[in-house]
Amino acid sequence: MSAGSAGQFPRDRLPEVAFLGRSNVGKSSLINALTGHKGLAFTSNTPGRTQTINFYRIDGAFYFVDLPGYGYARAPLRVTLEWKKLIEHYLESRGTLRLSCLVLDSRRGWMENDLLLKRWLEDKGSEYLVIATKIDKLNQSEQEHGLRKIRQATTGRGAREIWQAITKTLQPR
Ligand SMILES: Nc1nc2c(ncn2[C@@H]2O[C@H](COP(=O)(O)OP(=O)(O)OP(=O)(O)O)[C@@H](O)[C@H]2O)c(=O)[nH]1
Numbered sequence: 001m002s003a004g005s006a007g008q009f010p011r012d013r014l015p016e017v018a019f020l021g022r023s024n025v026g027k028s029s030l031i032n033a034l035t036g037h038k039g040l041a042f043t044s045n046t047p048g049r050t051q052t053i054n055f056y057r058i059d060g061a062f063y064f065v066d067l068p069g070y071g072y073a074r075a076p077l078r079v080t081l082e083w084k085k086l087i088e089h090y091l092e093s094r095g096t097l098r099l100s101c102l103v104l105d106s107r108r109g110w111m112e113n114d115l116l117l118k119r120w121l122e123d124k125g126s127e128y129l130v131i132a133t134k135i136d137k138l139n140q141s142e143q144e145h146g147l148r149k150i151r152q153a154t155t156g157r158g159a160r161e162i163w164q165a166i167t168k169t170l171q172p173r
């Protein structure tokens with residue numbers, strides 16, 4: 001099921017796992033790899049392939065939700081803003097969303113928009129998973145370096161939570 005607006009989201013209240021990330025990182029390919037259906041989600045060499053929110057019902061039990069990628073510089077601004085609105089609306093209001101998979105290209109690691117999204121998910125207290133793709137494009141030492149850098153940002157999360165707790169106790173009563 002493909003939704004270009006919130007009115008078209010499924011209404012059967014099944015739990016959802018969403019795939020988020022920059023354009024072309026491999027979100028749709030990942031859905032195909034996980035389900036073992038090569039042609040299930042459309043993939044393309046051209047960034048900006050997925051332009052609607054696509055819901056794939058798996059075994060009648062849950063949905064994999066393929067979201068349009070962000071950060072595609074060549075998309076017209078109007079389109080970029082529309083996607084942003086649709087993605088934000090989905091993330092903010094979707095009660096059935098159980099897990100967000102934040103997909104990163106292992107060659108690039110964390111980009112500005114990824115960090116913003118990660119922080120946003122943490123502020124909301126949402127469950128999320130960080131997934132690195134295209135590891136096959138790196139050699140052994142690049143793989144180690146790339147994955148270490150990706151993990152670094154996830155360890156920062158602990159520090160943030162400690163600071164949150166500290167500032168909370170320091171607030172005047
Ligand atoms: N080598 C390699 N190529 C990959 C991998 N994952 C995806 N690709 C390729 O990367 C390109 C983009 O993949 P998509 O799955 O369409 O990316 P997407 O994140 O869905 O992109 P948008 O829909 O534009 O947001 C395609 O040419 C894929 O074949 C991977 O793990 N390794």
Ligand SMILES: [Mg+2]
Pocket residue numbers: 027028029042043049050066067069
């Ligand atoms: Mg896609």
